[in-house]
Amino acid sequence: MASSFSASWLRGDPRALEFLPDRFRHRAARAEAVAAAASRPLAPAIHDVLVARNARLAPSPARERNLELLARSGTTAVVTGQQVGLFLGPLFTVYKAASAIVAARALAEETGRPCVPVFWLQTEDHDLPEIDHCFIPRSAGGLLRVSLEQPDAATSRVPVAHRHLGPGVTAALAALRAELGDGPHASEHLALLERAYRPGATLADAFAEVLSALFADEGLVFLDPRDPRLAPLAAPLHRRAIEEAAAIAGKLAQRGQALSEAGFSEQVHIRPGAPLGFFSPDGIEGARYRIDPASTPGTWSLVGHPQGASVTTAELLSWLEREPLRFTTSALLRPILQDSWLPTAAYVGGPGEIAYFAQLAPLHAHAGLPMPLIVPRARFRIVDDRARRLLDTLGLSPDDVAAPRDELLARLAARDTGGGFESPEAIEARLLGDFASELARLGERMAAIDPTFSRAISRTDKTVRRGISRLTARYGRAITQRDQVRVERVDRLRAYLAPDGAPQERIHGLPYYASRLGSRAFTRLVLEACVPFSGDLKELKP
Template sequence: MASPFSASWMRGDPRALAFLSDRFRHRAARAEAVTSAASRTIAPALHAALVARNTRLAPSPARERNLELLARPGTTAVVTGQQVGLFLGPLFTVYKAASAIVTARALSEETGRPCVPIFWLQTEDHDLPEIDHCFAPRASGEPLRVALQVPGAATSRTPVAHCHLGENIPRALASLRAELGSQPHAEEHLALLERAYRPEATMADAFAEVLSSLFADEGLVFLDPRDPRLAPFATPIHRRSIEEASAIARELAERGGALSAAGFSEQVHIRPGSPLSFFSPSGPKGARYRLDPAASPGTWNLVGHPEEASVTTAELRSWLEREPLRFTTSALLRPILQDTWLPTAAYVGGPGEIAYFAQLAPLYAHMGLPMPLIVPRARFRVIDDRVRRLLDKLGLSPEDAAAPRDELLARLAAQNTGEGFEPPEAVEARLVSTFAAELARLGERTASFEPGFARALSRTDKTVRGGISRLVARYGRAIAQRDQVTRERVERLQASLLPTGAPQERIHGLPYYACHFGSRAFTRLVLDACVPFSGELKDLKP
């Protein structure tokens, strides 16, 4: 079974480092990356488009200063990004933004060069079901799922940049208010969401308005690749993606084979001869389709098109010149677009993105671009007052909560056997000890006249030990099940720290925490807890 790349990389596994350097750990390498990035500048027209896009956001003198800096030679950027999920999506969106800000600050302090944090609004994807909802934790256990419920979301191929919130957004906001309205700072945060998430607004505009408000003091700059003013700057990248598709796919496939041989899996599957660009044949706001080589040379099939349509390379070139917004990037091409446009010194990414970059060295080399530092985002686990009380009552640490529920219940039962029940560990030890002693005695008595009997004894020992282990586990669960209160507390604890079995930061959204602690207070807590160039999991204890 393939190993998760990012976990191996974070541990410093040489197999992973062979595919992606951990230069972010070393000050000299960080300085080198900043110097390299400082030699590149943003095109004036591209900068003007950035300024125009950011003037629509919450007022921020710090952002204005950062935009001014970006126009000057020698300024570098730290970039992060995320799909524009409902109400900012999972908590790690905020952690990413904070990580980019803290990383930019640290690189600037280390090198003396200005470094600007930029958030790339990932608006080109069409995976609406991935971003049309948000989860809020509840005291009762399972989180509340608030969804936009867009008709046809599951089959939509339109880039989410063009998805308007529509008539269902008031219902989603009302659900949040009903659940969170009694929290101490609910009015402040819910009012912010209600101003941004209007029926006529797009997912991207609402997302950017809220996130820019949270980080206005830090001057976080926003870039939307679907901005029509930026589309012409993407034309050369899409042209090469199409015209050099075969060579690029071959190089990436070789990289994928090497990753597989080293025990890792590809984050993105490479299809032979397919470009890394998507095309929208009915216009920029229409459905986007992957391009696959057709049987006829110079022709591409639009994968998934209801009429099984195709397009020629000549037609694609023509559309690139006339309407470049018809083209969108795939996950592997997006970083190339980013680092062609921006003087990127570092990219702050999560585990999935780190795995993307493990595949990308051949593409960067093919495009003649230096790869930026790849910096892991901050990872947090919020231990709020509700979780703290549960941990105290159960006598557990946050790490303990990651154990399987039955195992945790059995352990707690062993600690609380006040009615004469022997702890499961003691029962297992006594049974195994008694059995092992009898088995050894039998072995001694038979060794002199039946040498082969030892193998039968060994097999029996293994079988019985397994049976005892299963029996004792059931015994522990039976004791634990007697305590309904303990079981409910464990379930609530795990629902808070590992909702649906996943890390809290990947499931829960910001609204509960902002309503409970205050939008700015929680954002400040995250910023203060971010350790540059770390990526280690930390507990936030407001």
């Protein structure tokens, strides 16, 4: 089974460092990355687009200063980004933005060069089911899923930049208010969401409005790659990706093979000859399809097209000249576009993005771009007063809650009965241990008499192990259900700290915490807890 690249990389595993050096940990390497980025000034045309895009947001003197800095030679950027999820999506969106801000400050202090945090609004994707909802922990336990409820979400292939909010957002806001309305800061936070997420607005504009308000004092700058004025500036990269597709895919395939041989899997599968881009044949607001080489030379398949359509290289290049906004990047091509437009000293990413960058060195080299520092985003687990009370009542630590639910309940049941019940794991180990030793002794005695007896031993071993496993599982369920109050408390605690067994930051949305603590107060809490250039999990205790 392939190892997690990001986890191995954060541990300093030499196998992972062969593909992605941990330069973010070393001050000298950070200085080198800043110097390399400072030698690539922001093009005036891109700066003009940034100024115009950010002017649509609520005024922020800090953002205006950062935009002025970006116009100056020698200024660098720390970039992060995320898909534009409903109500900002999972908490890690806020953690990413805060991490970029703190890393930019640290690099500026270390090097004496200006460094600006930039948030890349990922609006080119079409994965609406990934971003059309938000989860809120309920005080009674479990999660509330708040969704736009768009019937075409699963089939839509339109870039999310062109998705406008409809009546569904009003119902989603009402559901939030019904669940969170009694929070001490609910009125303030829900009013912010209602101003931004209104029928007729785009998902991207609403997302940017809220996130920019949270980080107005820090001057976070926003870039939307679907801005029509940027499309001609992306065209040279798309042209090169098409014309040099075979060479690029070959280098990436070699990289993928090397990763596999080292025990890791590719985060993004490389298709032979694929140009790493998407094309919208029906117009800039139409469905987008991945471009793959067809069997006929000079022809490309539009993967997923309902009529199985194809397009020639000449047609693609003609459209690229006339209407470059029909072209969008893939997960691997986007960082190259980012680093060709911006003086990127560092990119702040989560585990999946770290794994992308393990594949990307050959692509950066092919494009003649230096690889930026890859900095892991901050990781937090919020242990608020409700969670603390439950932890104290149950006698657990936050780390205990990461265990599977049934295992945690069985452990509590065995502990709280004063030793009257063993844990299911202990019983299974004892039963299997006695059985295995006796079975092994029998096998040794019979080996000389009947060599085929080993097959019967093997069959019996498997049968008995399955039976004991089923028996102890039933035993575990029986003892865990003895105390329904404890079961309900565990479920509430897991909803707060490990929803559905996943990290809290990957499931919970901001509204629950902002309604209880205040939008800006929560943002300050995260910023103050961020440690630059650290990927360690930390606890936030409001």
